Amino acid sequence: MNTLPSSLLDILKSLIRSPSVVGAEHSFFRILQRELEDRGARVTWYEGVLVAQGNDPMSLMFSAHIDRHGLICTGPNEFQYAAFVSGGRSDLLGNSVSEELMLQIVDRFADEGVFAYDPWSGAYRGQGRIVNAYICPFRNNLIFELSDMSHLVAGTPVAFQDKLRTENGRLCGQLDNVLTAAMLVYLFELGFQGTAFFTAQEEAGRSWRYLLEWFRRFGGTTNQLVVVDTSPYGTVELANQQQLVLRHRDANASFNVELTETLRQVCERLQLSYNFKDSYIDGENRKLAAAGLPPKSLGSTELGRIVAASGGLVDGTTLQIPTTAYHTMNESADLGACTAFLEVLAELAGIRKA
Numbered sequence: 001m002n003t004l005p006s007s008l009l010d011i012l013k014s015l016i017r018s019p020s021v022v023g024a025e026h027s028f029f030r031i032l033q034r035e036l037e038d039r040g041a042r043v044t045w046y047e048g049v050l051v052a053q054g055n056d057p058m059s060l061m062f063s064a065h066i067d068r069h070g071l072i073c074t075g076p077n078e079f080q081y082a083a084f085v086s087g088g089r090s091d092l093l094g095n096s097v098s099e100e101l102m103l104q105i106v107d108r109f110a111d112e113g114v115f116a117y118d119p120w121s122g123a124y125r126g127q128g129r130i131v132n133a134y135i136c137p138f139r140n141n142l143i144f145e146l147s148d149m150s151h152l153v154a155g156t157p158v159a160f161q162d163k164l165r166t167e168n169g170r171l172c173g174q175l176d177n178v179l180t181a182a183m184l185v186y187l188f189e190l191g192f193q194g195t196a197f198f199t200a201q202e203e204a205g206r207s208w209r210y211l212l213e214w215f216r217r218f219g220g221t222t223n224q225l226v227v228v229d230t231s232p233y234g235t236v237e238l239a240n241q242q243q244l245v246l247r248h249r250d251a252n253a254s255f256n257v258e259l260t261e262t263l264r265q266v267c268e269r270l271q272l273s274y275n276f277k278d279s280y281i282d283g284e285n286r287k288l289a290a291a292g293l294p295p296k297s298l299g300s301t302e303l304g305r306i307v308a309a310s311g312g313l314v315d316g317t318t319l320q321i322p323t324t325a326y327h328t329m330n331e332s333a334d335l336g337a338c339t340a341f342l343e344v345l346a347e348l349a350g351i352r353k354a
Helices: 008-014 026-038 082-086 097-109 178-189 208-219 257-269 277-291 302-309 337-346
Strands: 040-044 049-053 060-066 071-075 076-082 113-115 124-137 142-144 157-160 165-169 172-173 194-199 224-232 244-246 274-276 313-326 330-335
Touching: 008 178, 026 040, 026 049, 026 157, 026 178, 026 194, 040 208, 049 178, 049 208, 060 178, 060 302, 076 082, 082 257, 097 165, 097 277, 124 178, 172 337, 178 194, 178 224, 178 313, 178 337, 194 208, 208 302, 244 257, 244 337, 257 313, 274 277, 302 313, 302 337, 313 337
Parallel strands: 060 194, 060 224, 224 313, 244 274
Antiparallel strands: 040 049, 049 194, 071 076, 071 157, 076 142, 113 124, 113 157, 124 142, 165 172, 172 330, 244 313, 313 330
16 A cells, blocks of 8 residues: 555645754744644653653654754855754764765755744744855855845744655655654554654754653663654665665664564564665675775664663664655655555554554
8 A cells, every 4th residue: 555644644744844944943843742732642842852642651662853954044144054053063074974965965955945934933034045055165064045035144044945745656855854753743643652752953963862861851761762764765766675774773873682673573564675774784885895985874863872872771773764865855755665664653553553
């Protein structure tokens, strides 16, 4: 079945049109809180993380980041990539998947429509287009030139204009990571009784800190977390080789073996195809090494960061949807993969009908 429930698509359409630029997610949290409370969840807002809970909050825990890439005004008629400003990165070091790809896609933003908004209320502050994007040789960071935005003051977030599209059996838009966040909202509609975390500033490498603070305050002795996200592939053909993406590890830490195996067994039981992303990258790196080329990064995930920093307090695994055109307005995910992802969430939660 390659169709998604209409109510889930309605949630996704609404959320994808609501801005959530890295470091300026407050207005999105307000919208998310309303959507969750409408579906019976108890919602608590902490710095950098929105926590939604059912009647059995420790039974199962999911986490999805809700920030998306965009720009931030850093001076008169000057705009920079928000993730690097929010993360305190004055330059690109080239040591992450995001940065590697950013150098490749700098020219893809030409003529994209953008709009500015108030970070707390979400109030509209004007719209324009990207005239030029380049890497400044002095600051070694992405700089953007925009039309019709000279009135903005420093600190104003600027989001990409976006709406959900369906093309050739694929969902298209700025999917990372509003797609899996919408899935978690829908899970409460189906009767989910566990906990869902919605974190800010993941693209800036900070979300794990907010999540770890919650676990230090409220977590038990066993805090097994399933972090959900998208996972990039270079082509549609490569993405379509699996419906779901699992991991044994990332660049920061190894994941929980038992929980990872549980996910694998669920995929097998539901007859869903899957791949382990770290194994895939290891294979690609062997080919690159043979050709005398530098290796690809294993990637740095929210889960890997929190596992490495928590001293054993938190562990878990990841579940991801394979996508293409990572970090662009044309990121796409196969409808069948999205359906498979929802089936696994429902199975883990003990919900038999998704």
